[in-house]
Structure formats: C-alpha cells, structure tokens
Amino acid sequence: MTDLLNQLVTFIGDNPTLANFVVFMIAMGEALFLIGLVVPSTVVLVGAGTLVGLGKLEPMPIFVWTMLGAIAGDAISYWIGHIYKGQLKTVWPFNRYLSLVERGEDFFLRHGGKSVFIGRFVPGVKAMVAGIAGMVGMNVWRFTFINVTSAFFWTVAHLGPGFIAGTAFSAIGEVSGRLAAVLGVLVAILFLSVIVGRWLILIVIPLFSGSRAALVTYLARRPDRASQWAAEAFNPDHPRSTGMLVSAFLLLVTIPAFGAIAAAITPGNALERADTAIRNLFLTLRSPLGDQIMVFLTMLGDGVVITIVAAAIVGYLFLRGAWRRGVGFLIAMAGAALFVPLFKLVFHRSRPIELYEGADAFSFPSGHATINTVLIGIAAVLVAHDRSPLTKAGIFSVGIVYILAIAFSRIYLGAHWTSDVIGGLIFGTAMVSAFAFIFGSIHNEKIGRWWLAAIVCCTIALAGSFHIRRGFDAAEANYAPHLPQAIAMTPANWRDSGWQNVPARRIELDGETEEPLVLQWAGDLGTLETSMAPLGFERAPSWSLATLTGFLVGQTPAEDLPTLPRTHNGRAPSLVLIREDKGDNPKRGGRWVLRVWPTAYRLDGNGYAIPLYAGSLVHERVSYPLNELSTVRTDQDLPAPRENPLLGLDDAQVKARDGGLTVVLAGAPRP
Numbered sequence: 001m002t003d004l005l006n007q008l009v010t011f012i013g014d015n016p017t018l019a020n021f022v023v024f025m026i027a028m029g030e031a032l033f034l035i036g037l038v039v040p041s042t043v044v045l046v047g048a049g050t051l052v053g054l055g056k057l058e059p060m061p062i063f064v065w066t067m068l069g070a071i072a073g074d075a076i077s078y079w080i081g082h083i084y085k086g087q088l089k090t091v092w093p094f095n096r097y098l099s100l101v102e103r104g105e106d107f108f109l110r111h112g113g114k115s116v117f118i119g120r121f122v123p124g125v126k127a128m129v130a131g132i133a134g135m136v137g138m139n140v141w142r143f144t145f146i147n148v149t150s151a152f153f154w155t156v157a158h159l160g161p162g163f164i165a166g167t168a169f170s171a172i173g174e175v176s177g178r179l180a181a182v183l184g185v186l187v188a189i190l191f192l193s194v195i196v197g198r199w200l201i202l203i204v205i206p207l208f209s210g211s212r213a214a215l216v217t218y219l220a221r222r223p224d225r226a227s228q229w230a231a232e233a234f235n236p237d238h239p240r241s242t243g244m245l246v247s248a249f250l251l252l253v254t255i256p257a258f259g260a261i262a263a264a265i266t267p268g269n270a271l272e273r274a275d276t277a278i279r280n281l282f283l284t285l286r287s288p289l290g291d292q293i294m295v296f297l298t299m300l301g302d303g304v305v306i307t308i309v310a311a312a313i314v315g316y317l318f319l320r321g322a323w324r325r326g327v328g329f330l331i332a333m334a335g336a337a338l339f340v341p342l343f344k345l346v347f348h349r350s351r352p353i354e355l356y357e358g359a360d361a362f363s364f365p366s367g368h369a370t371i372n373t374v375l376i377g378i379a380a381v382l383v384a385h386d387r388s389p390l391t392k393a394g395i396f397s398v399g400i401v402y403i404l405a406i407a408f409s410r411i412y413l414g415a416h417w418t419s420d421v422i423g424g425l426i427f428g429t430a431m432v433s434a435f436a437f438i439f440g441s442i443h444n445e446k447i448g449r450w451w452l453a454a455i456v457c458c459t460i461a462l463a464g465s466f467h468i469r470r471g472f473d474a475a476e477a478n479y480a481p482h483l484p485q486a487i488a489m490t491p492a493n494w495r496d497s498g499w500q501n502v503p504a505r506r507i508e509l510d511g512e513t514e515e516p517l518v519l520q521w522a523g524d525l526g527t528l529e530t531s532m533a534p535l536g537f538e539r540a541p542s543w544s545l546a547t548l549t550g551f552l553v554g555q556t557p558a559e560d561l562p563t564l565p566r567t568h569n570g571r572a573p574s575l576v577l578i579r580e581d582k583g584d585n586p587k588r589g590g591r592w593v594l595r596v597w598p599t600a601y602r603l604d605g606n607g608y609a610i611p612l613y614a615g616s617l618v619h620e621r622v623s624y625p626l627n628e629l630s631t632v633r634t635d636q637d638l639p640a641p642r643e644n645p646l647l648g649l650d651d652a653q654v655k656a657r658d659g660g661l662t663v664v665l666a667g668a669p670r671p
Contacts (some may be wrong), residue, residue: 020061023048024069027155031073031130049159063155070151074130078143081134247437254430258365261423265349265364273569274511275417279352280570281509282412286481294409295476300464301368301406306375308463312455313379322447328439329378332431336374339427340367352414353482366416366424369407373428376403376456381436383453395453403428413479486602486611491668494522494603494612495653499665502599502614504657506568515637516661517568519615519646521596522603522668525575528596528613531666535645537577537594556630558591558622564632568597574613579645581619590621590635592645603668610668617646 026044045066051057133143264271299305310333317326341359344367351363360367380399384392407425410416416424489498499520505513521528529539540563541547550556559580566573573595581590596615603610619636639645641662646652649666656662 019048019051019057020065023062024065024072027066027069028073028076029069031070032077045158052159063159066159067151067155070154071147074147074151075144077130078134078138078140078147081131082137082140083134247433250433251430251437254426254433258423258426258430261419261426262343262347262364265347265417265419265423270511270513271419272511273507273513274509275419277507277509277511277567277570278411278418279414281567282414282570283481283483284571286412290412291476291479291481294412295472295479296468297405298368298409298413298415298479299468299472299475300460301372301409302467303367303371304467305460305463306371309456309459310375312459313375313452316452316455317382317447320447325382325439325447328435329382332374332378332435333371336371336428336431340365340370340424343427349417349420352417353479355415355478363416364420364423365427366407366410366420368410369403369416369421369424370428372406373403373425374431377428377432378435379452379456381432382447383449383456385447385449387449414482415479484600486609487600488602488604488609489612491522491603491605491610494520494601494668495665498601499655499663500657502601502612503569504661504663506566506597506616509567509570514566515616515618515634516663517614518617518638518644518661518663519594519596519613520599520663520665520667521613521615522610522666524611525596525613528667529575529577531649532577532594532645535648536579537592537645538579540576540578540593551630551632554624554628554630556622558620561622561630561632563593563595563620566595568595568614571597573597590619592639593618593620617644 023045048057048062048066052059052062130143130147261271265275266272310329314326314330317323317329343365344359344362347362347364349362349364351361354361376399380395384395387395403425407421410421411418487501489501502520503513503517505516508514529537538559541560543562547560547562550561557580559578563576563578575594575596577594579592579594581592594615594617596613599612599614601612603612616637617639618634619639620632621635623631623633625631644664646664646666647654649664651666653665654662655665
C-alpha cells in the first residue's frame with residue numbers, strides 16, 4: 001500500500017500541468033455563485049499543499065494558479081449578480097435556494113464591503129457574497145481590489161496547512177515509511193470527518209429550512225397534543241429548534257445502526273472477516289514510534305482520565321446551578337458505564353488480544369469509543385449551545401478530532417476490532433443525541449461556556465499527563481504487537497484433509513469473498529517462481545511511473561502493465577506472476593495473473609517448518625479503448641481444468657471442495 005501511494009504521489013508530481021489545472025478549476029468552482037456550496041475545495045487544496053510539502057510539486061505555480069482560480073470564481077459570480085440583479089431570485093436554480101441567497105444578503109448588509117473579504121473564509125456564505133456584491137451594485141474596482149487581496153490570503157490559508165503536513169510527513173517518512181502511512185490514514189480520517197461535520201452544520205442543515213417550515217405548519221394544524229408540541233419545538237423561529245431536530249434525526253439513525261452492527265458480528269459473517277482483514281493490515285503497518293503515539297492517545301481515553309474529567313464537569317455544572325444539565329450528564333455517563341459492560345457480556349465477543357478481566361475482557365462495543373464519545377460529545381453540546389453555526393462547527397470539529405483519534409488508536413493497537421469501535425461511536429452518539437434532545441430546550445440555566453471548555457481542556461491535559469507519566473511503560477508492554485502464531489500441520493495431514501482449513505476464496509478488506517484460491521504452495525516462494533518459469537510465468541512489473549503511464553498509452557502489451565493491487569485477509573500478495581495470453585484474437589491481448597498470499601498455517605516435520613501459501617489464478621483481458629488507453633478487466637476466475645497451468649508443477653495434487661471448486665496442492669514432498 002505504501003509503495004502504491006508513493007507511486008501515485010510521484011505521478012502527480014511529474015505531471016505539474018495537470019495539478020495546476022485541477023487547483024485552478026477547484027478554486028474557481030468553490031467561488032462560483034451557489035455552485036461553490038458543493039465543490040470540495042478544502043480537501044483538494046489541502047492535498048495539493050501536502051504534495052508541495054512533500055516536494056512533489058513546485059510551490060509557486062500551485063500558489064499562483066490557486067489564487068487565479070479564486071479570483072476568477074469571485075469575478076464570475078460578481079458579474080452574474082451585477083447583470084441579473086434581483087431577477088436571480090426568480091430563476092432556477094437560485095429560486096430553490098432563496099434562504100441561502102437571503103443569508104448572503106444579510107451577511108453583506110451587516111458587514112458592508114468588507115464582507116467580500118470576510119465571506120471568502122465563511123462556509124455557507126463564501127459562494128454567495130461575491131454575487132450579492134454584484135446584485136447591490138458594489139463598485140467594480142473596489143470589488144476587484146478586495147477580490148485579489150482576499151484571494152491571496154485565502155490561498156495561503158488553504159495551501160498552508162497541507163504544506164506543513166506534507167513537510168512533516170516527509171520528515172516522518174525518513175524515519176519510518178510505515179509510520180508515515182499510519183499517520184497519513186489517521187489525518188485523512190480526521191480531516192474528512194471534520195469537513196463532513198462542518199458541511200452538515202453550515203450548508204446542509206440550512207438547505208432544509210423551507211421543508212422544516214412546511215412540516216411545522218402541517219403539525220400546527222393537527223389537534224393532538226404531540227403534534228402541537230412538535231410544531232412548537234421544531235419551529236424555525238425557535239432558536240433551539242435546529243439542534244433538537246438534528247438530535248432527533250441522529251437518534252432515529254443511530255439506534256437501528258447500532259442494532260444492525262450488533263446483529264452483523266456473528267461468527268462467519270462478512271463483518272467478522274472484514275475485522276480480521278483490517279486487523280492484519282494494521283499489524284503490517286505498526287512501528288515502534290507509531291506504537292508510542294497510539295499508546296499516548298489511547299491512554300487519554302482510559303477510565304481514570306474519563307472519571308476525573310467527568311467529575312470536573314459535574315462539579316462545575318452544579319456550582320453554576322445548572323442542576324438539570326448536571327443530572328442529565330451524570331445519567332448519560334452512568335448509562336454508558338453500565339450498558340457497555342452489559343453489552344459485552346451479552347455479545348461475549350473475544351478481543352483481538354487479551355487485555356482485561358471480567359466483562360472488560362470482551363470486545364463489543366469499545367468502551368473507549370463509547371464513553372469518550374459521550375463525555376466529549378456532551379461537553380461539546382454544552383459549550384456550543386446557543387452559539388452561531390460557525391462557532392458550533394469549530395467546537396464540534398475539535399471534539400470529533402479528539403474522539404476519532406482515541407478510537408483509531410484502539411484499532412491500531414489491536415485492542416478492539418474495527419466494528420467494536422464503530423459500534424461504540426454509534427452508541428455514544430445516540431446517547432449524546434438523547435441528551436441534546438432532552439436538555440436542548442432548557443434556556444434558564446446559565447453556563448459559562450468558555451469556562452467549561454477551559455475546564456475540560458485543562459483537566460484532560462493535567463489528568464492525562466499524570467496518568468501517562470505513571471503508566472506509559474506498562475501500557476506500551478500490554479499493547480505490544482501480538483503476531484498470530486502459525487498453526488502447525490504435518491505434510492501428510494495437509495494433503496489428507498488439512499488443506500480444507502485454508503479459506504476457499506480471497507477475502508477483501510470489506511469481508512466479502514472474491515475469486516477462488518486455487519493453489520496451496522508449501523515451501524519457498526523463490527522455488528515457486530522458478531517452478532512456474534517453464535510454464536511461461538514471470539514476475540509482474542512493479543508499480544512505477546513508467547508502468548503507471550502504460551495505462552494512459554494505447555497498445556501497451558499485457559506483460560508491461562502492473563497488476564491491480566489485491567489483498568487477502570488484510571495482507572498484500574507475497575508474489576505476483578503473470579503469463580501473456582494472446583488467445584485466438586491477437587488484437588485483444590490478455591494474461592493470466594497468479595497472486596500468492598501467506599496463510600495462517602505451516603507444515604512441521606522432523607526438525608523443519610515450511611510456510612504455507614494460498615494463491616489465485618485469474619485471467620485479465622487487456623483492452624485498448626479508442627487506441628488511446630490500456631485497460632485491464634478480470635474476465636475469468638478459473639482456468640479450464642485441462643488448461644490449468646498449475647497442474648504442471650512438480651508433485652501437484654488436485655483436491656475437490658464442496659461446490660465443485662478445485663485446489664492444487666504442491667511444493668511439499670509426500671511423506
């Protein structure tokens with residue numbers, strides 16, 4: 001995986017013209033009137049900045065083209081507003097988003113000319129302000145000056161974080177490529193989660209204001225008490241109605257989602273296979289420095305830290321006289337502390353490694369993920385209560401980063417399966433939503449929200465540092481990598497019946513089974529490669545810029561194209577061999593691809609141990625659309641029985657599985 005990412009980065013870096021075009025179009029699209037609401041500029045531009053920091057792109061061209069795109073987008077929006085003025089509100093698609101247009105007008109009237117500068121940095125408004133400036137007749141030269149100036153600082157704000165991250169990843173990569181890959185995955189998860197959260201709070205929720213008004217009007221006309229209560233609670237004029245509506249929606253989504261995950265973790269299910277595959281993947285990515293970082297994060301979510309932080313929050317709420325919220329917070333934390341071990345006992349699911357005793361020895365759901373979600377989620381709800389959407393987005397972004405960092409550490413360290421962590425996050429979110437729904441309408445309990453935020457942050461820092469200083473070495477030993485021991489079989493037992501224990505099909509990262517595993521090889525892979533050479537097989541081309549560009553050129557021979565990456569149970573193939581297959585039509589090239597992965601078994605004899613591998617043999621058809629591209633598509637998972645090249649291996653033995661699948665055993669001598 002790391003090699004593939006490196007090759008992708010290299011390809012982008014060696015095609016700067018393409019990169020310049022992409023950042024220009026994204027920056028321009030982000031600033032276009034209304035269209036910019038759905039353009040993912042932040043993700044792309046931070047990614048471009050990261051490539052600059054990695055040294056794969058020149059900084060000046062990327063900066064200039066990004067800035068020019070931002071200037072062009074705002075200029076186009078300005079002239080659209082200037083030419084059509086008030087008519088925009090009556091034509092599609094602007095008439096479908098009147099609330100957003102009016103929001104942009106209010107923002108412009110409130111801030112005047114400087115709104116063009118400020119608005120570029122405000123999600124949900126930035127795609128509207130330039131067009132509004134044109135609608136109200138702002139002077140073109142004044143607008144142009146502000147447009148260019150704001151575009152400069154906006155470009156710095158978007159490329160800068162990526163540049164810093166890329167520089168840091170480049171330095172980390174010099175220490176450990178695996179650590180850089182792990183931190184890259186973590187940063188990507190956190191970044192995308194924050195972007196999605198901000199997008200929901202600042203853009204999606206305001207889009208449904210019209211639908212909510214219609215629903216409230218309908219409920220208000222109904223005579224029953226429940227409808228009247230709902231109409232009053234969700235009235236758009238009610239300042240807390242949006243939060244209650246979002247909380248109700250999350251409750252309706254998270255409760256059945258938790259039930260679905262709980263039902264899907266039964267043995268033999270695809271989700272269980274996915275958990276194992278992801279676990280194996282992270283085992284290959286672990287490094288000493290990465291372990292230390294993740295142990296630090298996971299210890300911030302330990303019970304002692306949670307207890308101290310929760311006590312500080314409760315004490316502060318009671319001190320301020322916020323009795324109802326304080327009691328509600330206690331109930332939520334106590335409920336999470338009660339239900340997590342109860343669920344663990346009910347589902348009785350084993351952890352990937354042995355860590356604790358009693359109910360905590362079991363795995364589903366993750367206590368760290370659940371209780372930290374409840375703790376930090378409710379704290380964020382209390383701090384963000386009655387704040388502006390932008391402030392709420394910032395507060396929840398910080399909370400999401402903290403929660404997901406701890407949750408990710410549990411998966412990386414092997415303390416939990418991935419589904420345990422997802423289930424814990426969902427269950428914790430349900431409890432936070434219930435708290436927000438019940439206590440969101442309370443307005444007569446005064447809370448010093450920034451004081452509360454400071455208390456939470458300081459308590460986490462103090463309690464966390466004390467706990468980590470005391471127990472870091474012991475925790476690092478507990479979370480040390482636990483590599484699974486290979487299961488031993490004798491050669492005779494393997495050829496007799498033990499071969500049936502090896503999975504019959506390749507298992508993807510999502511747990512789904514794919515093509516059959518038609519080869520079991522016992523022995524050294526160098527010997528397998530040598531044995532396959534007389535049968536026409538050779539090592540597949542590795543991923544590089546030269547081989548990658550082969551897909552972009554027509555008529556590239558099949559033997560010159562790298563094979564598409566495939567994992568089995570979370571592991572990359574240990575060996576990939578190909579054999580060209582011209583077939584009956586020489587204009588339509590193809591190839592056989594043999595991929596071999598390690599298994600959980602070994603063959604033991606008198607003083608020797610032989611590793612056991614499993615392999616798939618698939619046929620790929622290479623096509624050349626318009627003679628301008630070379631594409632690869634798997635069109636056959638099994639060779640015809642009489643044409644199976646694996647039968648040419650020395651001492652090959654064919655075994656039949658239930659359902660008609662066959663597997664060739666080779667490599668180890670018969671006893």
